[in-house]
Amino acid sequence: MKYRTVSYYGEFHCIGGICEDSCCENWEIDVDDASLKKYMKQGGEFGKRLRENTRVKEKQFINKGTRCPFLNEDNLCDIYIEMGEESLCETCTNFPRHIEEFDNLKEVSLTMSCPEASRIMLAKKEKMTFSCEEGTDEEYGLKHIAPVHSFAFWKRGHVNKLDKPLFDALFSAREFIFSILQDRQEPIAKRAATVLVFASAVQEYIDGGRYDNILKAIEDYGQPDKRRQMEEYFGRFRNRVTEKENWMRQILNMYEGLENIKPEWRELLSEGMKIMHGENDLKGMLVSAGMLTEESAGEEGSSFLRNYTLSYREFANYYKEQVYEFEHILVYYIFNYMLGASYDHDVFTKVKFAVVSCLVILELDISVWLTQHKEFLYEDQVKVAHAYSKEVEHSYNNFESLQLVLSAHPILSLENILVGLLS
Numbered sequence: 416m417k418y419r420t421v422s423y424y425g426e427f428h429c430i431g432g433i434c435e436d437s438c439c440e441n442w443e444i445d446v447d448d449a450s451l452k453k454y455m456k457q458g459g460e461f462g463k464r465l466r467e468n469t470r471v472k473e474k475q476f477i478n479k480g481t482r483c484p485f486l487n488e489d490n491l492c493d494i495y496i497e498m499g500e501e502s503l504c505e506t507c508t509n510f511p512r513h514i515e516e517f518d519n520l521k522e523v524s525l526t527m528s529c530p531e532a533s534r535i536m537l538a539k540k541e542k543m544t545f546s547c548e549e550g551t552d553e554e555y556g557l558k559h560i561a562p563v564h565s566f567a568f569w570k571r572g573h574v575n576k577l578d579k580p581l582f583d584a585l586f587s588a589r590e591f592i593f594s595i596l597q598d599r600q601e602p603i604a605k606r607a608a609t610v611l612v613f614a615s616a617v618q619e620y621i622d623g624g625r626y627d628n629i630l631k632a633i634e635d636y637g638q639p640d641k642r643r644q645m646e647e648y649f650g651r652f653r654n655r656v657t658e659k660e661n662w663m664r665q666i667l668n669m670y671e672g673l674e675n676i677k678p679e680w681r682e683l684l685s686e687g688m689k690i691m692h693g694e695n696d697l698k699g700m701l702v703s704a705g706m707l708t709e710e711s712a713g714e715e716g717s718s719f720l721r722n723y724t725l726s727y728r729e730f731a732n733y734y735k736e737q738v739y740e741f742e743h744i745l746v747y748y749i750f751n752y753m754l755g756a757s758y759d760h761d762v763f764t765k766v767k768f769a770v771v772s773c774l775v776i777l778e779l780d781i782s783v784w785l786t787q788h789k790e791f792l793y794e795d796q797v798k799v800a801h802a803y804s805k806e807v808e809h810s811y812n813n814f815e816s817l818q819l820v821l822s823a824h825p826i827l828s829l830e831n832i833l834v835g836l837l838s
């Protein structure tokens with residue numbers, strides 16, 4: 416088996432008891448068959464505890480409130496302590512690793528939903544790189560019993576075989592997308608916009624069964640003429656600020672409708688929405704920060720929203736040295752999900768997911784920055800990014816709902832996302 420991993424993969428070590436957001440809280444833990452069998456056979460007092468705290472039919476532990484029943488007061492795992500690391504179930508052994516499988520290749524990354532993994536990724540100033548080597552699950556810290564299925568299976572249940580010719584073409588397309596996203600000569604919004612337009616063209620070739628054209632598109636989109644053409648096209652989406660604000664408001668509303676995994680996420684989102692709706696004390700904050708005068712603060716409606724838009728630009732300037740964080744977030748989502756389209760033939764939805772995720776994280780960053788009197792630190796980014804990932808990537812319901820909306824709803828058309836990106 417070959418394993419492709421992100422360059423910082425080996426740097427991760429669980430910080431366990433001192434982690435600010437234990438992965439043993441806020442969600443149900445699925446237990447694989449082999450571990451379940453072992454737990455149910457365990458003797459003594461601990462065996463009794465295991466049986467009392469497991470729903471055998473559902474193959475899940477019974478949470479105590481929001482916590483795993485085996486997470487002790489020191490935030491350490493009693494299964495690990497009583498039975499040893501090798502007895503942890505597949506879910507607990509593998510977390511925070513994100514695994515995608517393609518025949519004899521596994522792609523393994525570290526999910527942003529773990530704050531420590533998020534911290535490692537966001538601290539890297541250099542471009543994210545990947546390497547591929549022969550190996551075993553053990554060498555990569557994985558416990559792999561049942562086949563790991565990509566979330567990409569959701570869309571077309573009847574298609575569950577890897578389309579190898581498509582995989583090969585998409586692999587090249589993904590490399591090309593990485594090169595666009597990591598082209599630091601260009602503004603990040605333009606990089607993301609280029610990737611979206613390219614992915615939409617790739618989707619057309621997939622739908623038409625013309626995989627050979629994907630390689631031609633890679634060549635085409637690399638040409639200066641095509642870049643100039645795109646620049647002109649992007650001009651149509653600039654300065655449509657009111658549309659952008661309305662669009663983002665609808666996007667945040669959509670996220671509010673998702674199942675809530677972690678209260679911290681709900682707080683971030685509702686603060687972001689209050690700012691979008693002008694319902695919090697943002698006017699006062701902008702006045703005290705010198706971004707709005709008392710006179711203009713007295714005006715209602717659109718003038719206030721325009722000042723909000725200015726804050727968008729000011730944040731971009733304030734945080735310009737850390738743009739690589741957004742680049743990493745985009746590359747992370749593309750790496751984790753794009754090749755899932757080799758199973759369900761829907762690449763455009765996955766690329767849209769990456770871009771919209773980045774835009775939502777940015778929007779919430781700005782609201783945190785505003786509520787903190789225009790201060791936003793690396794730890795704030797870790798907090799927002801990991802809360803987003805936990806909410807969206809670790810709930811089948813949320814992930815599936817989002818993918819459905821991304822694939823079909825007009826609000827997430829190419830044009831609307833370009834307005835959100837470029838205005």
Ligand code: SF4
Nearest residue numbers: 429430434438529531
């Ligand atoms: S979230 Fe990450 S660092 Fe925290 S306990 Fe889980 S694996 Fe360890």
